[in-house]
Amino acid sequence: MSNNIKELLEQRLDKDNLKKLTAINNIKMHKFIADAIEFTRPASVFVCNDSDEDLLYIRNRAIESGEEKALAIDGHTCHFDGFYDQARDKANTKYLLAKGKDLGASLNSTDKEEGTKEVLGFLKDSMVGREMLVCFFCLGPANSEFSIACVQITDSPYVAHSECLLYRPGYEQFKSIGDSPDFFRFLHSEGELEALVSKNIEKRRVYIDLDENIVYSANTQYGGNTIGLKKLALRLAINKASREGWLAEHMFVMGVHGPKDRVTYFTGAFPSACGKTSTSMLPGQTIVGDDIAYLRKKGGEIRCVNVESGIFGIIRDVNADDDPVIYEALTNPGEIIFGNVLVTDDGKPHWLGMGCELPTEGTNYSGKWHKGKTDDKGNEISPSHKNARYTVRISDLSNRDENLNNPEGVPLGAIIYGGRDSDTLVPVEQAFDWTEGIVGKGAMLESETTAATLGAEGVRTFNIMSNMDFVSLPLGRYIQNNLDFAQGVDRPPLIFSVNYFLRDKDGKYLNGMLDKLVWVLWAELRVHGDVDAIETPTGLIPGYEDLAELFKRELNEDFTKENYAEQFAIRVPKLLAKIDRIEEIYKTKVPDTPQVVYDVFKTQRTRLNAAKEKLGEYISPFDL
Numbered sequence: 001m002s003n004n005i006k007e008l009l010e011q012r013l014d015k016d017n018l019k020k021l022t023a024i025n026n027i028k029m030h031k032f033i034a035d036a037i038e039f040t041r042p043a044s045v046f047v048c049n050d051s052d053e054d055l056l057y058i059r060n061r062a063i064e065s066g067e068e069k070a071l072a073i074d075g076h077t078c079h080f081d082g083f084y085d086q087a088r089d090k091a092n093t094k095y096l097l098a099k100g101k102d103l104g105a106s107l108n109s110t111d112k113e114e115g116t117k118e119v120l121g122f123l124k125d126s127m128v129g130r131e132m133l134v135c136f137f138c139l140g141p142a143n144s145e146f147s148i149a150c151v152q153i154t155d156s157p158y159v160a161h162s163e164c165l166l167y168r169p170g171y172e173q174f175k176s177i178g179d180s181p182d183f184f185r186f187l188h189s190e191g192e193l194e195a196l197v198s199k200n201i202e203k204r205r206v207y208i209d210l211d212e213n214i215v216y217s218a219n220t221q222y223g224g225n226t227i228g229l230k231k232l233a234l235r236l237a238i239n240k241a242s243r244e245g246w247l248a249e250h251m252f253v254m255g256v257h258g259p260k261d262r263v264t265y266f267t268g269a270f271p272s273a274c275g276k277t278s279t280s281m282l283p284g285q286t287i288v289g290d291d292i293a294y295l296r297k298k299g300g301e302i303r304c305v306n307v308e309s310g311i312f313g314i315i316r317d318v319n320a321d322d323d324p325v326i327y328e329a330l331t332n333p334g335e336i337i338f339g340n341v342l343v344t345d346d347g348k349p350h351w352l353g354m355g356c357e358l359p360t361e362g363t364n365y366s367g368k369w370h371k372g373k374t375d376d377k378g379n380e381i382s383p384s385h386k387n388a389r390y391t392v393r394i395s396d397l398s399n400r401d402e403n404l405n406n407p408e409g410v411p412l413g414a415i416i417y418g419g420r421d422s423d424t425l426v427p428v429e430q431a432f433d434w435t436e437g438i439v440g441k442g443a444m445l446e447s448e449t450t451a452a453t454l455g456a457e458g459v460r461t462f463n464i465m466s467n468m469d470f471v472s473l474p475l476g477r478y479i480q481n482n483l484d485f486a487q488g489v490d491r492p493p494l495i496f497s498v499n500y501f502l503r504d505k506d507g508k509y510l511n512g513m514l515d516k517l518v519w520v521l522w523a524e525l526r527v528h529g530d531v532d533a534i535e536t537p538t539g540l541i542p543g544y545e546d547l548a549e550l551f552k553r554e555l556n557e558d559f560t561k562e563n564y565a566e567q568f569a570i571r572v573p574k575l576l577a578k579i580d581r582i583e584e585i586y587k588t589k590v591p592d593t594p595q596v597v598y599d600v601f602k603t604q605r606t607r608l609n610a611a612k613e614k615l616g617e618y619i620s621p622f623d624l
């Protein structure tokens with residue numbers, strides 16, 4: 001260790017914390033901590049070594065600092081973010097790009113020199129009078145080819161506590177990388193606080209340096225902007241994966257349980273708040289992860305892991321009927337952080353769609369709340385925010401998969417891509433092959449925006465592989481990486497699209513919340529060739545009889561021929577319009593689009609026009 005670094009650490013850390021830090025012998029990490037101390041000037045530094053004692057210290061700090069309040073049920077706490085800090089801030093999340101580097105116009109970036117200066121300006125002296133927390137985590141299971149060591153610096157005990165639930169401990173893993181410079185670094189400060197929330201929201205910034213594998217986050221508390229290992233690390237990982245020939249995706253990983261105890265692993269990419277978590281938590285199935293997956297090729301197959309070990313889930317509409325496993329965890333003792341829900345004086349959390357009437361007063365992200373309370377624009381404040389969250393360890397859930405922490409990952413049988421689409425795609429469709437799947441399902445994904453990001457809701461938006469917010473390389477290259485990924489794989493996973501959000505002409509949803517179980521189980525049967533399918537111009541859809549049987553067996557419902565005909569109608573004009581819309585985006589915004597993308601558009605257009613000629617604009621699946 002250079003003398004300066006050593007001296008600074010010796011001066012600023014007490015004996016215990018210095019010992020914990022220097023037990024990890026990594027010069028680059030030590031320098032990162034020393035620089036951050038010098039820059040942010042905390043009153044003290046705590047280093048977490050993942051012992052029970054240290055984890056308890058962080059949890060207690062979250063409560064003592066007031067960032068979390070203990071609730072009535074043992075282990076439950078609640079955290080509030082500022083009124084205008086309730087979602088990911090896309091506009092102020094940017095890549096720091098050195099002169100001459102270009103990620104394409106679709107990615108938000110800023111000049112590296114200027115951006116670094118700006119964000120460091122906001123971080124300067126930000127920890128004066130506060131405690132700096134230094135935590136180590138491992139992305140992916142420990143001691144595996146998938147593992148990435150990480151160090152997080154934050155002055156928010158809430159952020160550190162959340163990460164202790166959401167990620168695998170990394171102190172020992174960090175020791176095992178020795179002096180390697182290959183790890184991710186996160187520096188976060190919530191900045192000046194007022195009533196316990198970040199005050200200077202206009203100075204909220206999340207800046208990502210892909211060359212240095214470092215992310216700076218300032219003046220914000222909302223998890224999506226601050227929990228370094230989540231979407232901030234995903235951006236770093238996508239870029240690293242591209243350099244190293246693997247994939248980092250915005251995907252759940254789940255075990256789908258087919259006939260005779262057969263388990264087939266699926267990943268699923270959905271934009272935020274479009275049913276990703278609830279799919280991974282479907283009754284009778286097992287969860288590996290609900291949000292981020294790493295995929296690697298090993299011995300002729302694709303294997304994948306959950307990068308995380310917990311869930312930062314949207315709590316809205318979690319209730320005993322639709323999400324029984326999560327609901328059980330949220331209503332029983334265990335370590336859980338509720339975020340931005342309504343809390344009543346008896347210490348109980350309440351949220352939209354929990355299955356009962358909500359109280360008319362309590363405390364929420366606006367402070368003391370009563371029914372009818374309005375914000376400064378005169379809009380009624382909802383009791384619990386639409387993007388309110390819960391944070392829980394997957395190991396505390398009864399449906400955890402036995403391979404949750406398998407260092408080898410799980411073999412991938414199928415990928416599903418889903419979005420919020422009221423009028424175009426059928427509920428489930430298999431792509432003809434890997435190329436049509438990546439292009440026709442993943443690279444054509446669109447979704448109506450939700451409360452998980454700041455800005456208007458319900459706007460149909462292009463969202464490539466549901467990863468648009470996190471892609472950190474030119475989009476054309478990202479697609480090519482996905483296309484190439486199946487090379488050398490003996491049986492590439494099947495690719496499906498799903499759509500849970502089809503509506504009729506009166507705006508009513510055509511599907512029940514649990515219908516997705518049937519779509520996923522049908523897809524599982526397809527992976528093993530157990531059922532036939534009907535060819536459409538864009539893929540393969542289920543036959544009526546197979547679905548009716550699954551609806552009866554799994555949900556005890558009679559799936560009528562009318563339902564089937566309405567849901568699985570091929571809406572040719574809508575599908576053609578979608579191709580036009582997406583093609584225009586690639587032509588105008590993605591100069592490095594691989595030719596094969598246009599080829600797939602062309603083929604699908606030709607097939608759709610031929611079908612229209614023969615069978616009309618809206619084609620009943622019974623006519624195919």
Ligand code: OXD
Pocket residue numbers: 088224271272273291312452
């Ligand atoms: C999330 C998100 O929190 O995608 O997972 O916003």
Ligand code: MN
Pocket residue numbers: 250271272291
């Ligand atoms: Mn997500």
